[in-house]
Amino acid sequence: MKARKTATRRLRAPSLPAAALHRAEQLCTKAGERLTPARINAYAELLTQKNPISAYELLALMEQREGRKLAPLTVYRQLDFLVRVGLVHKLTSAQAYVACEHPDHPHDTLYLVCSSCGKADELESERVAELLSKAARSRGFKPGKAIVEVPGLCQTCRQPPDGADGIGVAGAR
Amino acid sequence: MKARKTATRRLRAPSLPAAALHRAEQLCTKAGERLTPARINAYAELLTQKNPISAYELLALMEQREGRKLAPLTVYRQLDFLVRVGLVHKLTSAQAYVACEHPDHPHDTLYLVCSSCGKADELESERVAELLSKAARSRGFKPGKAIVEVPGLCQTCRQPPDGADGIGVAGAR
DNA sequence: AACAATAACGTTATAACGTAACACTATACA
């Protein structure tokens, strides 16, 4: 008793690019995880965003897209999944989420995060990973994926060209 | 003019060690910040803790110590201050706070955080700081103090000696 | 000492972030 299709109410998914979808499928297969429509939607929505967004911002976007109310938990579960398989990183210092720029292989979370405009620039550094891993193991500590977040001012937000300091970011070296 | 204390109502501060107090005073003087009794109390209470604690845990401890209700905001303000002057670090991935182990000079936040027992081991690495700073500047990014948190299992919590994996164990604090 | 300016503190209310519990649904596999 639920067959009735109530005249599509703006259900268009954000249309995840085929290449991204394919990569995601492979990643999930390899990890023994299931890539469901709901998860695809969440990922696609995140991919439309240029900057990291909070879970509740994603919630609002998805609600608008799907034309119905969603529970926060829904979004959190999908984010947990996306982070788990490595498609998305959590910026813990900003309590925000952003799609990984090279999800093909697992790696640490390593970002430059602009305190002014919110932009997050993902880096990769084998040397940092190596240093941290070595330091950890030398203390008998078994390390997981490191979280490295460098707050500061991006090039654009440094506009005021004279040496003037911008935001109150302490201790720039 | 100072009103006499009204028959001590368990107001015993946790007695901040004199050396720590002295260091804190110097730090604040240098930074042009005021070290008030309330702030000293918060710091002292944090110093009694072996592991990082949440703001609300600190709130409860201080309420118990002072025998009265406090507002969360009070504690948050004191924590902001302590982090600002460098006496305390925030472990952003655990939403917890811990006293710095060498507050004498400013430095990045760099911890090994056990996902099982919650212990946080503070490291210092000039090389990591240097690498991050260099990478940032090479992109026109003006870096502040980096946040580096490595989750994992501490030596103690690795007890189960067979090679079994243990990462990802939730529920530290 | 009196004053003004600023920083810290207290209080109430509320916003933002995240999870527990439970019932239901889909898929995989014997």
Added chain:
DNA sequence: TGTATAGTGTTACGTTATAACGTTATTGTT
């Protein structure tokens, strides 16, 4: 076909953090 496992939806709740505003303490100046 059953049975086990994983995913989803819903309600309610818990935790973390801040806004707004008025009061008190400190500092520097007259």
